[in-house]
Amino acid sequence: MKKVRLTASVAAIMAGSVFASSALADAVNIYSARHYDSDEILYKAFTDETGIDVNVLEGDSDQLMERMQREGIASPADVMLTVDAGRLWRAEEDGLFQSVDSDVLNERIPASMRDPEGLWFGFSQRARVILYNRENFDPSQLESYEDLADPQFEGQVCIRSSNNIYNQSLLASMIEHHGAEGAQEWAQGVVNNMARTPEGGDTDQILGVASGECTLAVANHYYYVRLLHSDDEAERDAARKVGVIFPNQNDRGTHINVGGAGLVANAQNPENGIRFLEFLASDAAQEVLAERNYEFPVVAGVKKDPVLESWGDFKKDDLNMSVLGENNPEAIRIFDRVGWR
Amino acid sequence: MFRSGYRGLFAFSSSLSHRATPWSIALIAVAFVVALPVLVVFAHIVMPTDGVWQHLASTVLGRYLNNTFWLVVTVGLGTLIIGTGTAWLVVMCRFPGKRWFEWALLLPLAVPTYVIAYAYTDFLQFAGPLQSMLRDMFGWGYGDYYFPNVRSLGGAATVITLVLYPYVYLLARASFLEQSVCVLDVGRTLGRGPWKLFATVAVPLARPALVGGVSLVLMETLNEFGAVQFFGVDTFTTGIYRTWFGMGEQVAAAQLAACLLTFVIVLVLLERWSRGKRRYFHTTNRYQQLPEYALRGWGALGATLACLLPVLVGFFLPSGILLNLALNGGDSQWGTRFIGYAWNSLGLATVAALIAVGLAVVLSYGVRMHDTAFARVASRVASMGYAIPGSVIAVGILIPFTWLDNALNTWFHSHYGYIIGLVFSGSAFILLYAYVVRFLAVSFNAVEASLGKVTPSMDAASRTLGQTAGGTLRHIHTPMMRSSLLAAGILVFVDVMKELPATIILRPFNFDTLAVRAHNLASDERLAEASTSSLAIVVVGILPVILLSMAMRRSRPGAKH
Numbered sequence: 001m002k003k004v005r006l007t008a009s010v011a012a013i014m015a016g017s018v019f020a021s022s023a024l025a026d027a028v029n030i031y032s033a034r035h036y037d038s039d040e041i042l043y044k045a046f047t048d049e050t051g052i053d054v055n056v057l058e059g060d061s062d063q064l065m066e067r068m069q070r071e072g073i074a075s076p077a078d079v080m081l082t083v084d085a086g087r088l089w090r091a092e093e094d095g096l097f098q099s100v101d102s103d104v105l106n107e108r109i110p111a112s113m114r115d116p117e118g119l120w121f122g123f124s125q126r127a128r129v130i131l132y133n134r135e136n137f138d139p140s141q142l143e144s145y146e147d148l149a150d151p152q153f154e155g156q157v158c159i160r161s162s163n164n165i166y167n168q169s170l171l172a173s174m175i176e177h178h179g180a181e182g183a184q185e186w187a188q189g190v191v192n193n194m195a196r197t198p199e200g201g202d203t204d205q206i207l208g209v210a211s212g213e214c215t216l217a218v219a220n221h222y223y224y225v226r227l228l229h230s231d232d233e234a235e236r237d238a239a240r241k242v243g244v245i246f247p248n249q250n251d252r253g254t255h256i257n258v259g260g261a262g263l264v265a266n267a268q269n270p271e272n273g274i275r276f277l278e279f280l281a282s283d284a285a286q287e288v289l290a291e292r293n294y295e296f297p298v299v300a301g302v303k304k305d306p307v308l309e310s311w312g313d314f315k316k317d318d319l320n321m322s323v324l325g326e327n328n329p330e331a332i333r334i335f336d337r338v339g340w341r
Numbered sequence: 342m343f344r345s346g347y348r349g350l351f352a353f354s355s356s357l358s359h360r361a362t363p364w365s366i367a368l369i370a371v372a373f374v375v376a377l378p379v380l381v382v383f384a385h386i387v388m389p390t391d392g393v394w395q396h397l398a399s400t401v402l403g404r405y406l407n408n409t410f411w412l413v414v415t416v417g418l419g420t421l422i423i424g425t426g427t428a429w430l431v432v433m434c435r436f437p438g439k440r441w442f443e444w445a446l447l448l449p450l451a452v453p454t455y456v457i458a459y460a461y462t463d464f465l466q467f468a469g470p471l472q473s474m475l476r477d478m479f480g481w482g483y484g485d486y487y488f489p490n491v492r493s494l495g496g497a498a499t500v501i502t503l504v505l506y507p508y509v510y511l512l513a514r515a516s517f518l519e520q521s522v523c524v525l526d527v528g529r530t531l532g533r534g535p536w537k538l539f540a541t542v543a544v545p546l547a548r549p550a551l552v553g554g555v556s557l558v559l560m561e562t563l564n565e566f567g568a569v570q571f572f573g574v575d576t577f578t579t580g581i582y583r584t585w586f587g588m589g590e591q592v593a594a595a596q597l598a599a600c601l602l603t604f605v606i607v608l609v610l611l612e613r614w615s616r617g618k619r620r621y622f623h624t625t626n627r628y629q630q631l632p633e634y635a636l637r638g639w640g641a642l643g644a645t646l647a648c649l650l651p652v653l654v655g656f657f658l659p660s661g662i663l664l665n666l667a668l669n670g671g672d673s674q675w676g677t678r679f680i681g682y683a684w685n686s687l688g689l690a691t692v693a694a695l696i697a698v699g700l701a702v703v704l705s706y707g708v709r710m711h712d713t714a715f716a717r718v719a720s721r722v723a724s725m726g727y728a729i730p731g732s733v734i735a736v737g738i739l740i741p742f743t744w745l746d747n748a749l750n751t752w753f754h755s756h757y758g759y760i761i762g763l764v765f766s767g768s769a770f771i772l773l774y775a776y777v778v779r780f781l782a783v784s785f786n787a788v789e790a791s792l793g794k795v796t797p798s799m800d801a802a803s804r805t806l807g808q809t810a811g812g813t814l815r816h817i818h819t820p821m822m823r824s825s826l827l828a829a830g831i832l833v834f835v836d837v838m839k840e841l842p843a844t845i846i847l848r849p850f851n852f853d854t855l856a857v858r859a860h861n862l863a864s865d866e867r868l869a870e871a872s873t874s875s876l877a878i879v880v881v882g883i884l885p886v887i888l889l890s891m892a893m894r895r896s897r898p899g900a901k902h
Contacts, residue, residue, distance in 0.1 A: 029850060035861040037673060055850040058861060062586035063846045066736060070743035074750040074763050076850065090589075161573055163583055199492040199573040200466075201866040207468040212483040223866065231670055232869065238468070268760065332588050336400035341575060 033061030038292035089325025122258030124295035149189025162335035172327035210238035253315035368707025378737030385595030424509025444890035449655030451882030455567025503655035509554035516550035672873035724782035731842030791825030
């Protein structure tokens with residue numbers, strides 16, 4: 001008797017999920033490596049505007065790509081959203097994307113922020129900035145990422161683990177500008193200057209500066225803005241003790257990464273997928289990205305968060321984004337060699 | 342006194358077993374299906390890796406090995422001492438709070454390692470409330486005082502021990518309770534004091550259970566990902582993850598996983614070998630209320646404190662920290678969405694627990710009926726999934742099932758012109774399968790240890806009296822194993838509630854669990870918001886843990902109600 005009931009409930013669960021997956025037909029199916037609550041606002045706005053339902057699977061980008069590749073022609077994914085140019089490049093290399101030729105996208109997104117063949121499009125930008133303690137550091141002492149390796153800052157730098165893709169992409173850009181040997185020298189210099197063994201995320205590095213554990217830190221800009229807008233009084237106080245430097249303004253510009261998306265090669269709802277991509281480039285969607293998640297929009301003239309507005313324009317490293325992907329494996333090996341955990 | 346006298350019975354039972362019975366066929370079928378993903382991962386071993394090993398060996402491998410070794414040793418010893426010690430105290434001694442501790446000691450089981458890691462990190466880090474308060478109170482600045490860093494090997498070992506010791510406690514307690522009072526009485530009449538009785542009678546009798554518990558803990562520690570990653574302690578498992586998903590070196594990663602597994606196998610074999618030919622059966626069915634040692638004064642205080650400490654730091658303190666975070670901020674999506682997450686978590690955990698216990702019974706009874714070397718190896722292979730990191734197992738599952746789905750879709754497409762979608766890999770089926778692969782070892786160890794204590798003379802008597810193998814299992818073994826079956830089910834239930842890496846990779850669309858929600862927020866560095874779902878996992882996990890404890894107390898033969 002028990003067994004019968006058990007079998008019945010298993011069958012019910014399985015049947016339920018099979019129905020659930022066949023009901024996905026008239027919708028857009030998104031594999032997303034982003035986990036921001038503001039994304040929910042985007043999906044809802046898209047459904048309100050078009051009547052197309054949005055189904056989402058969030059996960060780690062490398063794992064989602066692995067899964068998509070395995071799923072092959074049967075994959076339900078229409079759109080893949082991720083937050084790093086290196087990942088977009090890898091997805092492109094693995095043949096996961098198909099090219100999209102949309103006038104809307106080509107017109108609204110600057111050429112440097114999308115793949116020339118329309119395999120992927122960038123929808124938001126994030127700058128990897130240097131943060132300093134306003135109380136005991138004069139920002140004129142430091143101008144570039146290269147300066148972080150300067151021996152005068154020994155024991156003062158907080159930066160997170162090399163497992164993190166943002167650091168991997170930063171080092172990938174250093175490899176492009178200085179060659180593998182130069183990049184390794186730089187990474188070694190940063191390791192020598194570390195205030196502590198890398199721990200925690202970008203937010204923890206900023207809090208480390210605020211609490212005096214380190215004088216300098218490296219983080220993506222929106223983590224800092226998020227702290228400034230935090231509900232928690234202590235976090236707002238901490239953020240106010242910290243200043244921001246946009247590095248390399250006198251030469252190549254600050255290292256930029258993109259959040260982007262592409263139409264999946266085996267998409268079963270390609271029209272809906274393209275409509276979603278076009279929606280991401282709309283003023284409304286760009287505003288959500290810039291006002292709710294504090295990312296820089298890719299479309300000019302979109303309303304931004306006041307903190308972002310106050311920074312004005314800054315010079316961006318216009319490195320070809322695919323370089324970040326190509327140099328990624330080398331970057332990881334360099335991190336291992338210099339003992340950047 | 343437990344080793345002699347059964348040779349004849351073994352001969353009897355093995356004469357029954359060398360034919361292919363339904364049990365032996367079921368055993369092999371289950372073992373194969375469950376071991377499939379492990380075998381898929383292992384198929385990578387023979388492939389070449391250009392220079393990856395050289396790179397790993399000359400850079401990071403030493404660190405992985407060193408960290409993993411110390412983690413395993415400290416967590417293994419810590420859980421053994423806490424689990425066995427507290428189990429003995431609550432079973433054999435009378436002291437203030439004993440009744441409460443009986444179940445309260447299980448509470449940390451409901452706390453996932455990554456959740457306790459989030460909680461203590463928030464509380465103890467330099468910028469956290471405790472150190473900030475100390476600095477304000479004494480006017481210290483950075484570097485003026487020493488404070489242990491929670492994000493360290495020691496910190497990781499401590500928090501992992503705190504939430505894993507209940508595995509040992511649970512199995513040790515079940516085993517102490519199942520021990521016939523006569524054995525203990527004989528010990529007492531022969532002049533053994535409480536300590537000697539514990540060391541020379543109770544622990545050896547409980548040995549299979551203790552080994553079962555500690556090996557679960559060790560395997561869980563070896564493939565622990567959330568907490569060690571969060572603490573920045575590089576272990577073999579984080580190394581596998583980085584090699585596979587970061588460097589894109591699947592083959593080298595699978596080979597690392599194979600090394601990890603080999604280590605586990607050696608460990609298990611060593612234990613079997615040291616146990617030798619000894620077998621531990623209960624020789625009598627006479628049970629009665631265990632006479633307890635009444636502790637007074639310092640002894641009672643000591644016992645109370647010894648039981649209180651692990652519950653306090655393993656459960657109440659982290660829960661309090663989370664509650665505080667959740668109340669002052671918390672998840673903005675608190676509400677109906679949450680019921681959905683909780684419902685998914687609960688449903689998956691319940692179904693997976695039932696399947697895992699059922700299969701564990703099939704496997705262990707199959708081995709009992711068909712006790713050949715092949716059957717024993719097959720049952721071991723089936724429980725290997727536990728020792729392989731969840732994300733690796735998930736890929737091992739994806740490979741065969743997506744292949745099946747692709748073949749199915751290609752066939753449908755060429756015959757009917759449309760795609761039917763992912764029948765296997767896109768539904769909850771694949772998740773349940775993954776949980777069984779991951780956690781069969783948990784239920785199998787518990788069931789096997791319990792079944793092993795039922796003397797074969799019972800089987801012989803039952804079969805002589807005309808019962809079939811299935812009838813014997815139903816009418817003789819199941820009632821005797823009830824508490825262990827329950828324990829096995831609850832352990833799997835709680836494990837599934839907490840499971841993260843495989844769930845993230847394999848779950849269907851729009852299907853989030855509490856663990857996934859907590860992870861997504863924490864990986865976006867929003868610990869305060871992650872606290873709500875973390876706390877929810879703990880709360881949902883407490884109820885079955887309490888039920889389990891109550892049921893176990895009732896189920897002891899001879900216990901007074």
